[in-house]
Amino acid sequence: MMDTFIPITEKTHPIESKWLVKNFILTNIQILFYCFFYVTLQKLKLVGDYKLPVIIIFILINLMQITIIFLKINFQYEFGEKLITLRQGIISKSQRHVQYGRIQNITMTQGLTDRLLSMTSINIETASDSGGARLLNQDKQPISYFQIFFLGFSKGNFILIPGLSYKNALNLKETLTQLIKMNPIDDAQSGL
């Protein structure tokens, strides 16, 4: 089927910038909402006048978002014929290689705002646990936006590619399933 295999990279299937813009706007709306709530509490004399902590939180959250923008710029992925190759990191760089046969499951998710903008996230999981990332992400699946700040796009057992356009996501999933079929691992380990 794949005679002329073209690897899928961040150039052919990019993380859309509108994903970043969306998250930037949404988090700032949230912060504004909390600020409004806080000011109301102040006017009712229920809390004291603490302007500084609010401003610091506002700055910190936006700094985190700027870091995520740089993480996104530095995140490169290539779904080659035999391996998935990932490069990420702003200052401390890391490279990761994943075999197709080792993929445990692929999850496609769409949040409400994602759906309005016709975007989809793909999460590819293996059974590895490098970096103990699972401890930070015990019960929250998929990885939330701010967890990317702490974990990056791929650490531990997941490779997260958020904000793909719906068409690209479907295409990526189809290609991945084909590649998994074409690259089986001999000693298929299963509990059954």
Place this chain on the structure above:
Amino acid sequence: MQIAMSKTREQFPLSQMKPLKKTIASLFSLFLLIIMIALYIGIGSTLTLGIRLPPGSILLIFLGFMGLILITILTYLYQVWYFKVYFYDLTEDFIIIRKRVFTPREITIPYERVQDVYVDQDLLDRIFGLYDVHLSSATISSGIEAHIDGVEKPAAEGLRSLILQKVSEKIKKGKA
């Protein structure tokens, strides 16, 4: 609105009771809470005011009932919709499960990676005669996402045996 049909869903259909069961399950705690509050207020007011109801309370109770009925109907409609978009398919090489109306999630698991298949029932499932077929690979998210719930007994048995059979076929093929 079309039901999300697949070969597997045709062969092992979801039970028609599923929306009802899910409605009851999701509204149970709300109703329990309301009954508790109503009892609390009721007993309190009888002790302080005697049996007489305070003025305007009849209207309030009526509106409350109407609200509850509306919530119940909306939840039921949502569950019917959920039932219709529920998609599961055991293809040649993968298990695909897709669910949820507004925020769809789809999980794809290769047969070789299935670690565990089990069938279970909770209390309401036993009352309605429904079964949940769970399967998981080695990840946490698959344990959360990958289950087909609300099938009747023959379908549950069929799904389980089909998955187990395909898994062992795949593993043998891998070893050969």
